[in-house]
Each structure stands twice: as structure tokens, then as C-alpha cells.
Amino acid sequence: MEEKQYLMLPGPTPVPPRVLRAMARPMINHRGPEFKALFEEVTAGLKEVFRTQNEIIIFPSAGTGAMEAAVVNFVSPGDKVVVVSIGVFGERFAEIARRFGAQVEKLDFPWGSAADPEALAELIAKDKEKEIKAVFVTHNETSTGVTNDLCALRKAIGDHPALFIVDAVSGLGAVELETDQWNLDVVVAGSQKSFMVPPGLSFLSVSERAWKVTEKCTNSRYYWDIRAAKNYAEKGQTPYTPALPQLAALAESLKIIKKEGLDNIHARHRRHRDMVRTAVRAIGLGLLAPDEVASPALTAVIPPEGIGADEVRKVLHQEFNVVVAGGQQTLKNKIFRIGHLGYVQDLDIIAVIAALEMALVRCGYQVELGKGVRAAQEVLLNS
Numbered sequence: 041m042e043e044k045q046y047l048m049l050p051g052p053t054p055v056p057p058r059v060l061r062a063m064a065r066p067m068i069n070h071r072g073p074e075f076k077a078l079f080e081e082v083t084a085g086l087k088e089v090f091r092t093q094n095e096i097i098i099f100p101s102a103g104t105g106a107m108e109a110a111v112v113n114f115v116s117p118g119d120k121v122v123v124v125s126i127g128v129f130g131e132r133f134a135e136i137a138r139r140f141g142a143q144v145e146k147l148d149f150p151w152g153s154a155a156d157p158e159a160l161a162e163l164i165a166k167d168k169e170k171e172i173k174a175v176f177v178t179h180n181e182t183s184t185g186v187t188n189d190l191c192a193l194r195k196a197i198g199d200h201p202a203l204f205i206v207d208a209v210s211g212l213g214a215v216e217l218e219t220d221q222w223n224l225d226v227v228v229a230g231s232q233k234s235f236m237v238p239p240g241l242s243f244l245s246v247s248e249r250a251w252k253v254t255e256k257c258t259n260s261r262y263y264w265d266i267r268a269a270k271n272y273a274e275k276g277q278t279p280y281t282p283a284l285p286q287l288a289a290l291a292e293s294l295k296i297i298k299k300e301g302l303d304n305i306h307a308r309h310r311r312h313r314d315m316v317r318t319a320v321r322a323i324g325l326g327l328l329a330p331d332e333v334a335s336p337a338l339t340a341v342i343p344p345e346g347i348g349a350d351e352v353r354k355v356l357h358q359e360f361n362v363v364v365a366g367g368q369q370t371l372k373n374k375i376f377r378i379g380h381l382g383y384v385q386d387l388d389i390i391a392v393i394a395a396l397e398m399a400l401v402r403c404g405y406q407v408e409l410g411k412g413v414r415a416a417q418e419v420l421l422n423s
Contacts, residue, residue: 044360046368048392050182050210050338052232053237053382055289059236062292064283070284075269076276078287085294089235089302090227090245091211092219097244097269100283103209103230106242108136109264110176110205110226114250116258117141119173122163122202124155124193128183128368133176140259145172151184151371154333161196166233173253174203177224180211183368183376186329187215193288203250209233209242213297213338214309214381221291225250231286234305234337235383240286241419309336311423312380313417319393322415323400323407330376337381342374344405349376355402355403360395386420 047054049110068074079098086096096399099105107399109331123134124390131144137144140291147163155177175197180187194204205226208217213234224247231241246254246266268279306374313336317327319350326342329335334390343349349366350373356362365377380389393412400407 044361046360046386046388046392046395048379048388049363050233050377050379050381051230053234053236053379054384055236055238056293056296056383059289059292059296059329063238064287065285068283070215070282071171071277075282075284078291079273079276079278079282082287082290082294085298086243086293087245089294089297090219090229091217091221091241092227092245093220094245094247095251095270096272097246097266097273098278098282099242099244099264099269099286100240100278100281100286101242103207103228103232103242104107104132105264106228106230106244107133108282109242109244109261109266110207110228111136111140111142112259112261112264113254113257113266114203114205114226115140115142115174116256117193118143118169120145120171121174121176122147122172122176123176124187124188125154126153126178126184126186127151127181129181129209130176130178133178133207137176152186152328153330154186154190155193157189157192157196160193161198164197164200164202167200168203171188172200172202174205176205177207179206179208180215180216180335180337182210182377183371184328185335185338186333186335187211187335187337190217190224194222194224203253210337210381213302215303215335216306219245221262231345234309234382235290236296237289238285240283241290269362273283306336309381311386311420312336312384313339314423315386315389315419316378316393318419319412319416323397323412328371338365338377340371340375340377343376344400344403347400347403347405348373351403352376352396352399355399356395358404360399362395362399363394390416390420
């Protein structure tokens, strides 16, 4: 029964029915007054989620498109940049920057751990000539289930003039993020995570300081040129054809977000994280990320010895219609990742833990059925 599938991925995430219905609305003129009203509505709503007064740029793309935009608009060929990497998506930022001519210095940390602000501060302190033009950081590393302390990392660079550029594709909406209060220059996000919208939209918030940099940037850009996007946004339009169904869906999802309230949404994501982690421990499985940096958006689980993560995933899907993500690159078949962000409620977590217990039994692992479920229930009742 595909319509009752438990889609527990770090993205794309389940979409509320009312958001799906919004996507079925008739097409409108993307140069007309109806679109202008829609575009202004979603832009204002995005500013509330980003916690910013900065300009918001909307692209019809996956989150990686906005990551590329965050490079080509602020980094000129030959510029020195630092990429703080704790997993696959930190590596992606570094690769994008390299391909567009930047001199990339990576500050690597073991996968499963968070970035150390002191290490970043030490690196920045060595840049006496202020040659570093940007620092790229992942907010929530989807490949490992780790959340970085953005506020501490931003403080680590102090008054150095480098732009602070954040990939918050999987973090924004699930984890606290204060764009203006934390002085974040560029923040990237996507529609298919906590915004509960199908893939196809990406967003950038851009500070005044970053706008000054983009005017002098010499990198090649056409579709990703945020100057064109800003000029058209002032008229309530986009430079090129927008993703109209996704924008209609976004308007609906932003209403849901506003009604629940960001503080309540953040608390719900933390509760689901704690339910999953407590249940996984009760079952006897391992966790990749330590508690102090564990992501509220997803949990990376280490399977029992002798059982591959992909075997567990296969049984979950085939027998219980539960879909979880696998490990990436060096973590392939070593972990499985349970997404719990966006349109997920408490009983979804209970059901998935029950399915996980049964899947492990099918895989030959001895589980006391109900032990993980009970642990999750106790977290819920005590929250």
C-alpha cells in the first residue's frame, strides 16, 4: 500500500495532504498580479523561518543548486576559502568551490563528530593578511546525523572579513537557526526537508555584506546570478520560469509552520530524536553520533555485528513498507539513517521502531519485542 508507506528519509520527506492539494491548483501567469501576491507571501514567510530581515532568493532547483549559487556569487576564481567538513555535504561544498576556481582549504573532522570551533579559530588566526574570503559550514550533516554549533563556529572567526556561508538544507526548520542574531552572511535551504514540500525549490538568505561582495565577484554565472533574481524580485517576479506548483505548496506549508510555531516545531524534532535514540539503545544497537551533537532531523544507526545495514533496510521496506536511508561513501552498508523531520508525528516514530524490532528479528538478531517501543513511549510520555 504505497499511500501508507512510512517515508523516514532525511529528504524528500512526507508531504501533508493539504500541501499536495495546493500543487493541483491551475497554472497562473508568472508575470501577473496573482503570482506577485504569491511570491511576496512566500518570501515573507521564508524570512520568518530564516529569522532574518535579509533578502531571500528563491531558485527552482534542488538544494545543491543553491549551494552552487552560494559559491559562484561570492567567490571569485583564485579566492582562498575554508570549508569545514564533517561529512558528505561538507565535501560537496568543497568540490563545488574547487570547480569554480577557488583555492580550498578543508578543515576536516571525523565523520560522526561535530566541527570544533577552536580549530576554526586557530586556522583563521593564522590568516594575518586576511586572504580567506569565505568560510563554508554545514549546519546539519545529513550523512552522519550530526548538527554543528553554528553560533559558536561563527563566533570563532570573530571580526575576520570572510563571509560565513551555511548549508542549512536539512537543518533549517528542524534545528534552531538565527540568521540575523548569529550574523550569518549566506544561508542555503531547500523545500524537500522540513518545509514539507516536494523537491524543486531552494532558498538563499543574503546579508548586506554579502551583497557588496557579489557585486565585485568575477565568477561565471547566468542562471544562478542572484543580482538578476533580486532585480526581478523587486517586481514580484523571477528571472526565469518559476516552479509554480511548488510555490503554491510552499505557501500552504508556511501556513502550517506558522500555526504550529517554530519553537514548537523545534521541540517536536528534538522529542523525535530522543525517542529514536532511546529506542535504538534499548534494542541494543549503536549510534554514530554522540548525544551532545545528535541531529534532531535524522539518526544514524549502527546495525548489529554481522548484519549489514542494507539488509535491515531491505526487510523494513519489503515487509513493513518503511523506507529509511542507507549510509553514503565510507559509511555505505555500515549505517542506516532514520529521518524524523518535517511532516512526522509521535506515533509515526512508535510504528517505525516496532517495524525495526521485527525487521531485526527477521535478520536473525535477538530482540525483546516491544522493548524499543516502550522506551520511545516513555520518552514521549515524559516529554
